[in-house]
Amino acid sequence: MYRNSAAIYHSIPSDIDQKIDICIQNACNRLDMKGEGHIFFRADDVAVPSKQFFRLTQLFCFYRMPLELSVVPAWLTRIRWEQVKKSGQKSPDLMCWHQHGWRHINHEKAGKKQEFGPNRSHDQIRKDIISGRDRLEELMKESFYPVFTPPWNRCSLTTLNLLKELGYYAVSRIKESRPPAPIGLVDFQTNVDLHTRKGINPSKDLDDLFTELSRAISSGTCGVMIHHQRMNDAAFSFLELFLKSVVKRKELIPVHFKDILASGAGG
Ligand SMILES: [Zn+2]
Secondary structure: EEEEEEEHHHOOOHHHHHHHHHHHHHHHOOOOOOEEEEEEEEEEEEOOOOOHHHHHHHHHOOOOOOEEEEOHHHHHHHHHHHHHHOOOOOOOOHHHEEOOOOOOOOOOOOOOOOOOOOOHHHHHHHHHHHHHHHHHHHHOOOOOOOOOOOOOOOEEEHHHHHHHOOOOOEEEEEEEOOOOOOOOEEEEEEEEEOOOOOOOOHHHHHHHHHHHHHHHHHHOOEEEEHHHHOOOHHHHHHHHHHHHHHHHHHEEEEEEEHEEEOOOOOO
16 A cells, blocks of 8 residues: 655755745735635545544644545445544544545556546446445445545546436546536545655755645635645654644634635635
8 A cells, every 4th residue: 555755855954944834924925915715624544544544634633624524435434434434433523534536447448547547338337426425424324425536537428427416425536637527526636746746856846836835825815735644754743833833823713625615715
């Protein structure tokens, strides 16, 4: 399950705390016209209890920060659910558990990986979405929240239409994903990728990450993607400094998907 960490987490500068603080402060200052901004954190590939998973949830609980947990239904068993849900038991209000595909496998013969891509028929897609939802509802009961994050952040229009038809509140993909979600299906877009970065030059990639973060915050909605299996100690330290800095900014409000839906600001 463990995969390598992004290059930036192998060469973190010693003044990283100041750099994060300044980036967030400057981005918040550009929010002035809008008054306040929202930030959400989405952790993907959840289901298997691990040291890294518990370290992640402990961090969010410590900083009282909401976390959207994107769970792969086929990886979840009753025993695993009993274990992973413990991570949020003291602060259940901070954890929002939703669906991450069905089996997290690629069905495309060419091009980018997709579990719910154009190579699959309407019926296959429908069956897999429902299989995933049934499994999560059976194990999680009322803890399940009907939002769908497609593996690799990609899915076909057929999938989006089916999600709407099946009563999902929203899909969550990366910024500017195509095709656009149909009217009536909110798209919670992530615009900061902390751990699946492909840059090989740590210092350039860190600059790129700060640019990404700064634009995302000043846009009014910052959606941060987390992959705990790829986090080394430096990645955990970075995330902790990031959360510390967010907590200090009163104009940057940490939210759940359900808060965004309630505010009518999803898009
Ligand atoms: Zn995934």
